[in-house]
Amino acid sequence: MEFTTLLFYIFASILVVSALRVITAPDQVQSALFLVLAFFNAAALWLLLHAEFLAILLVLVYVGAVMVLFLFVVMMLDLDLQRLRGDFKRFVPTAMIIGGVLITEMALILWRGYGGATAPASQADAVSNTHALGKLIYTEYIFAFEIAGLLLLVAMIAAVALTLRHGKDRKRTDSTKQIRVRREDRLRIVKMPSEENSEGAASQSASADSADGKSPS
The missing domain is CATH 1.20.5 (Single alpha-helices involved in coiled-coils or other helix-helix interfaces)
Structure with a gap:
């Protein structure tokens, strides 16, 4: 057995096991992490087929961006696992039909590729x-x-526009008003008596009332 064939069986076995753990793991975070492992092994298989562009694209796009989004959403949402597990049996027949169709299509492609297809022409x-x-x-x-x-x-742009909500209870920034702002709109000077003068006037009023024989209220 060649070393490349051995690597193929190792990566393929880990890929199948991690794919099964994605749908059988008890925790959704563990499922997402097993999906990351499946993506890495799929990228390794692409490298064995000398398709390095697809391999690095799989790692950068799916592992680096999509799976980070999946983990963020899964960890932020409060999912009811008991209710999700209760509905699992209801979707088993549909999942088996879809899986059977996918397996049949892959078998036809492999039979066409290895059975009657000719060898690709060598590139110049x-x-x-x-x-x-x-x-x-x-x-x-x-x-x-x-x-x-x-x-x-x-x-x-359409996704940003659809998620943007305008309402009275939502504060938003108007860049046009910010550019046209004036000094009078930012600062207002209010004149009021100082604290010392108000205390002095109060004490003088109290002493004048006591001199007149009136008790201060």
Whole structure:
């Protein structure tokens, strides 16, 4: 057995076990951590297939961004695990049907790939797949790449606009008013008698009342 084949069996075994623990772990935080382990082993399998771009993309996007968001949401929400476990049996038939469809599709793809497909033609230039993918994106598919980036930008702006709520009980900053602010709007001078003068006037009034034979109220 070759060393690459041994590594494949090791990474594949850990991937299958961690994927099973994602759906069988008693705690949702443990499920998220097992999903991170599954992503790392999937990236290792991509590296064995000499697809380093997909491997680093899987680690950066899913492990570095999506799973951090998952962990943040799971740890911030107060989930009722008993109610979720009670509904587990109700979704088992649907999950088995979907899983069966996925397994059938993967079997057909593998049978097509290893059964009747011909060997891929050798490339003229011995370059990495990252170089070849970047060359295709920024030359032949540059227009589609820019359209996809524009759509993602519009979707991000729409998400921010939808989550923005205007109400009387919500304070928001008006940049136009901040720019046009004047000195009179920021500072107001109020004239009032000092504390010493008010105490002196009170003592003088009390002494005058005592001299007239009146008791101070």
